[in-house]
Amino acid sequence: MSLLDIRKFDSLSLKSHLSSACLVLLLVLFCIKAKSITLHSASSSSDFTPVEVHLAFTQIPNQIVVSFHTLNYDEKLLGFPMIKFSHKDRTLKGEFQTATLGNVVTQYGEVSHTGYDFNVLLSNLEFDKLYYYQCTFTRNENVSSDIYHFHTRTDPQSPESYETTVISYGDQGILNSYYVMERVKDYISKFYNSSQKNLFVYHLGDISYADDYPGLIYQAVWSWYMNKMTSIMPYVSYMVLPGNHEMGPLHHPYYSFELGFQALNHRFFMPLRNNSNFGHNMWYSFEYGPITFVSISTETNYPENFFPEYVFKGDQLAWLEQTLAKIDRKRTPWVIVTGHRPIYSSAVGYSNSHGIPDGQSVPVQQAFEDLLVKYHVDIMLVGHVHSYERTYPVYKTLVERKDNFHNLRYPIHIVNGAGGCIEGLTWSFMYHWGINWSAHIYNKDEGYGILKTSFNPQSKIHSLTFSFYSAGENQLIDSVTITKDDL
Numbered sequence: 001m002s003l004l005d006i007r008k009f010d011s012l013s014l015k016s017h018l019s020s021a022c023l024v025l026l027l028v029l030f031c032i033k034a035k036s037i038t039l040h041s042a043s044s045s046s047d048f049t050p051v052e053v054h055l056a057f058t059q060i061p062n063q064i065v066v067s068f069h070t071l072n073y074d075e076k077l078l079g080f081p082m083i084k085f086s087h088k089d090r091t092l093k094g095e096f097q098t099a100t101l102g103n104v105v106t107q108y109g110e111v112s113h114t115g116y117d118f119n120v121l122l123s124n125l126e127f128d129k130l131y132y133y134q135c136t137f138t139r140n141e142n143v144s145s146d147i148y149h150f151h152t153r154t155d156p157q158s159p160e161s162y163e164t165t166v167i168s169y170g171d172q173g174i175l176n177s178y179y180v181m182e183r184v185k186d187y188i189s190k191f192y193n194s195s196q197k198n199l200f201v202y203h204l205g206d207i208s209y210a211d212d213y214p215g216l217i218y219q220a221v222w223s224w225y226m227n228k229m230t231s232i233m234p235y236v237s238y239m240v241l242p243g244n245h246e247m248g249p250l251h252h253p254y255y256s257f258e259l260g261f262q263a264l265n266h267r268f269f270m271p272l273r274n275n276s277n278f279g280h281n282m283w284y285s286f287e288y289g290p291i292t293f294v295s296i297s298t299e300t301n302y303p304e305n306f307f308p309e310y311v312f313k314g315d316q317l318a319w320l321e322q323t324l325a326k327i328d329r330k331r332t333p334w335v336i337v338t339g340h341r342p343i344y345s346s347a348v349g350y351s352n353s354h355g356i357p358d359g360q361s362v363p364v365q366q367a368f369e370d371l372l373v374k375y376h377v378d379i380m381l382v383g384h385v386h387s388y389e390r391t392y393p394v395y396k397t398l399v400e401r402k403d404n405f406h407n408l409r410y411p412i413h414i415v416n417g418a419g420g421c422i423e424g425l426t427w428s429f430m431y432h433w434g435i436n437w438s439a440h441i442y443n444k445d446e447g448y449g450i451l452k453t454s455f456n457p458q459s460k461i462h463s464l465t466f467s468f469y470s471a472g473e474n475q476l477i478d479s480v481t482i483t484k485d486d487l
Helices: 003-008 011-016 020-034 178-192 215-231 262-267 316-325 361-374
Strands: 051-057 064-070 081-086 097-099 104-106 116-122 130-137 147-151 164-169 199-203 238-240 284-288 291-295 334-338 379-382 388-391 412-416 438-442 447-456 461-470 476-485
Touching: 051 215, 051 238, 064 130, 081 116, 097 116, 116 130, 164 178, 178 199, 178 215, 178 447, 215 262, 291 316, 316 361, 388 461, 388 476, 412 447, 412 461, 438 476
Parallel strands: 164 199, 199 238, 291 334, 334 379, 379 412
Antiparallel strands: 051 064, 064 116, 081 097, 081 130, 104 116, 130 147, 164 447, 284 291, 388 412, 388 438, 447 461, 461 476
16 A cells, blocks of 8 residues: 555544554554555656645735645646635636646755645635635646535625624644534535635644644645545635644654645645745734734743744734734724633643643743733633633733723633543542632533624624534533723
């Protein structure tokens, strides 16, 4: 069995109740049988096939970046990456457009091991349209992906743009994630069959958990995860941010060129990656309906960060303050900061029994909390702790209020790291009665969050509701609604 076969191996084998250890052993045996850790042999047609297709927003509302991966690439044979797309012809054989604009082909290290990543910009899309698309190449359209579809957002100037939905979770890999993936897939399918159109997924760091496996299969696990997500990633924008598990492989043998968040910065294309002042996925911002999302790196580029050996271009804290300061709250009344590690978590190692941030939370609090309050951030949404927890509006452990969440001054912190991973759920929490700022904790099952916004034109009130659902039973576990006056 080749490693290409490994990458196609479907982790629905979880249904056979194999333990995590058995599955890891199985992967290692596959690699030994392959007698090589290269991802492809001599060029075959399947080596060129676009796989791992996914979408992302830019900072311009009517643009989408389409990204895909191949095992091999020959520019003379294939030409440049190209997207065929149409909102009229689902077969893409009649009336369609092609895009090669801003195509970016990247690779790193030994490409026989890491493969190639491609990104193509779709620009000037029409709002509120269902588009069909296919990934291919300019010189050989016979080498192509399946046909997928996505729905563009509504016009930001229209009243419909206030109605938005965001699915979120962090810390998701190939194990313990089956039910979350199934619930999200079903949610997307039902959503597109409804009258609503504004939807995307936010993955709050720790993607695939490839670093928890033997280093020789690091790339194979990454691709295994991406292929598992083919019922989700090609159909909605899939926004990501760096977690600690994106740093690179941990277990020998591995290649040094895989370290330093390389997989994250090649497989994905977030809004500041094409900006020459930055050129990476570590932090960025974008508007979506009535929300400005500001994504930060809790892993690098601030004092006492967790991976100081990896310094990315730009001053993150200066960028963050400048970004928060220039947000037009009339255009986007809500501001949500997303990251990976929490400031507020009741889990052991993140706060003491009195609720004072401790351990890993200390440098994150020192770097970011004052800015959150200074610029009236509404929610900080993170992962890292493999459970769900929501706080009351809080600053420096002081709770603003525990009811009537209208026109808040302090942000609510939401830990949403129960996406499902090999490490399982977080069980060790401080005594809940000793922590005044903690409103709800759930660690009995994996799950996912649904964030929705709306606006009442009669009362001139904006509403934002965050709900958390368990994966196994798909039950509503917790929900909170915050409101504010229109400016």
